Amino acid sequence: MAENLILFTITPVQGFITTARKTEDLWLGSYILSHLNATAINQLYDKDGVKIIYPSIGDNSPFDAWRSTDITLPSFPNLFLALSEKLSIEELTQTMQYVEATVQCEFEKIARHAVEIFVKTVGNRTWNNTDADQLFKRQIKNFFQIYWVVSSRSGGSYEDWYAQTGARLASVKNCRAFYQVRESGRKCSLCGDREIFHDSRDNPMKWWRLFAQRRAKYCRQGEALCTVCLTKRLATDYFGQKFEEIKQLSFPSTSEVSTANFKLQIAKDKTYKEFVEVINTLKNDNNNQIEVTVNPVPKLHEIQRNWNVDGDWLFEESFSPQNLERYYGISEQESALNKGNKLRRELIKKVGFEPSRYFAVIALDGDGMGQTVSQAENSEAHTKISSKLNAYTTKVRQIVEKNYLGKLIYAGGDDVLALVNLADLCNILRELRCGFPNLNNGENPASTASAGVCIAHCKVPLGDVLERARGMERAAKSVDGKDALGIALLKHSGNVSQTVFKWKYPGVDGKNIDMVTVGENLIGLIKAGEVSKKFMYTFRDVFTRLTDLSGDLELPGIVESELERLIRRAVNEKVRSDEKVQDRISENIENLAPLLAEKRMKFDDFICFLEIVNFIAREGESDAAISETE
Ligand SMILES: [Zn+2]
Known part of the structure; x- marks a missing residue:
């Protein structure tokens, strides 16, 4: 029996997805990648003795598996792993060459479909064998790089075999010649890298001015795209022909999410x-x-x-x-x-309150996933991890799209990318983290996940918001032991506050301090008008005076009493004698004090945490409206 592992991946991913002005660009970038990987798996899954290990699709075709959940949601990762027990290495190599060609062809089809719509709209039917055609081929044909390896088992354990397969894929990626195409002329408004799609016989902007006039939904005046970005912008039509669910779909904009x-x-x-x-x-x-x-x-x-x-x-x-x-x-x-x-x-x-102009992007993924997967003892253990992640994706959809006011851009494997309304941010974060499955076996500590969040004005360029969220995710991933959360607030003015902390810290009496709940409680107190909005600023001013040059508190011992004094002073006079309010405040002080006193959080992170909490509380909703509507 010839056992072989097949590992396949498509790149680029981040750059391709992040290049976005509209939320729809983001979704379609993610969708195209998901679709291409499903297309690859589709060529392989029903071959004799072949089993797809990751992502887990059971015995179904990838498209059936996708349809059975939600065909409008990108959920295939940019790689797959399969085990083949019957085919020879030659047969598999041939098959994989075919898979690669099919994927490249599919992308070209999606691109051609988009360009056809474009040229038809601007009234030009002949573009074959023109400069526009040359440009199309140059930009589309080599856009995606596809890498794969077929790796035979040579005795040894499954773990070693899998590790070797991964290492071989990495070296294939390193060796493949990457040829840079020189791009000249006017550059694309979206990616800024590639030349815009045009026919050199005319003024390059002529087609685009017409297109913006006739299809304002897809293009703004002054905007002009390269072939790759145009493909993304118009891909709904291609997928709409394949899947009824996508035909009428328009993706909620950032202001739709914020309001x-x-x-x-x-x-x-x-x-x-x-x-x-x-x-x-x-x-x-x-x-x-x-x-x-x-x-x-x-x-x-x-x-x-x-x-x-x-x-x-x-x-x-x-x-x-x-x-x-x-x-x-x-x-x-x-x-x-x-x-x-x-x-x-x-x-x-x-x-009773103004609609908010701010929304949040959440990027979350599992910590140390490479290690978790590399510890799978056999392909069954590996498949089990994939299935648990599938179940997580189902849960993620329930949380973000059914229970709360959010919209997923991608959810698959251990990855989540979502746009969410600020009113539900705390709930969504908490549930996404709590729902993350334990993928390790008994001896190892439970799996954890980290997330990056960017809260931004809906007019901040989407690419910047996304990059910032990814940046905060990386910051969270650099925390010792991870299991952390990084949040940035990007104001319309360009001001940025950011903070990184663990989801939980040890508190008093062995109880954990759950940071999202701490934030949520404070938001509640401020929103209800029980604690003054100015509290955060007073707090910052008083405590900044108590820090040394390196930003550490000089007298951690006084934190608790000072914090208590400041919060109590900030309590609204009307509710000062209310016992319930008093209790809630005491509880919050109990939670907040050890964070600083025992240096769990850096002072700057703590201050920014308070600032962001304050911002969420104030954003949009006026005090009077809260008591009326809740
Ligand atoms: Zn472009």
Whole structure:
């Protein structure tokens, strides 16, 4: 019996996904990668004696497995591992060459489909054998690099065999010649690297100006993309032809996510319906109806069905003449706009708080996964890990999209990438971490996971937000023993605060301090108006005076009493004698004090933690509204 392991991977991943202006770019980047890996597995899974170990798909075809969960959610990782028990190494090598060619071909098909839509829209039907065609081939054909190895078992343990396979794949990656293509001319607005798609007979921007005019939903005036980024932007149409579920899909924008908790209050409201109708009548100056309808986050989908306009329209600034002109090409229609803006104000009055302009990106993955997997004693143990991760993905969907106001961009293996509304951030973080499965066997400590979060204004470029979230994930991963969380707050002004901490710290009496709960409690106290919003600033000022040059507290002994004094002073006069409030505050002091006094957290991290808590509490919701709506 010829036993072989097959390890396959597609790159680039991060760069390809992160290159995004719209949330839809992000989702489609992730979707294309997921689709390509499923395409690869599809060529192999039913071969005689072949078993796909990771990702776990059971006996199904990868597309059936995907469909049985959620075909709209990218959930295939960028690699797979398979075990073959019958085929010879020659047969497998041939098969894998075919798999590689199929994947490259599939990407070219997706790209060709997108470019066809583009050239048709701009009225040019012949582009074969032109410079545009040359450009297409240059940019698409070598975009994805595919690496794979077929590795025979040579005695030894499964662990050694798997380790050798991994090492061989790494060396193949290192050896493969990577040839850089020289890109000249005007560069793509999205990636900034590659030349924009055009035909050199014309002004390069001519097609793009026309395209933005005719398909404003896909392209903004002034925007021009390379072939790869254009493929991503228009890929919904290709996948829509394959899967009914994707046909009508539009991905919620960042402002749709940031306003989701506001929309939860108005989803069934008559005024909102009227508002949607008014916005839907708006036309741009070319007399085309502007495309304002988007899918809300999944949880709202259930309640509100068909009528929804992008969360952007709930912001005062969207009605400014400059923004109307810039984003929608509208410079007239005063009466409809005035009516819309009036209804918008009515909605805010009804709800009692302003819709938030801030949302969060969460990037989470398992700690030390390489090690966990390398300890699998045989392929069954390995498959078991894959199945546990599958179950986790199901749980993740439930948490982010069913229970709370979030939208997943990717969930597969041990990886999660999600956009979430600030009101549900704490709950989602806590449940994602608690739900992470233990993948180790008995002797080893339970598996842990770390996450990076970036809270950002919905107008901050999406690529920056994503990179920051990834950066915070890396910061969390550099904490000793990991199991940590890093959060950055990226304000519209460009100010950044960031903090890194463990999910849990040992507290008094052997109890753990759960940091997300500590944050959540503080948010609750501030939101309810029980603790003054100024508390954080006073705290920072008082304590900064007590730190030495290296930022460490000089007199940790006084932390508790000082913290207590400051919090009690910040308690609102009206509730000062309320025992319940007193209890809640004591509990928080009990939790916070050891973090600083025993130097569990660095002083700067602690201050930024408080700042971010304060920010979430204040963002959008006014005090009066809270007591009314909760
Ligand atoms: Zn590009």
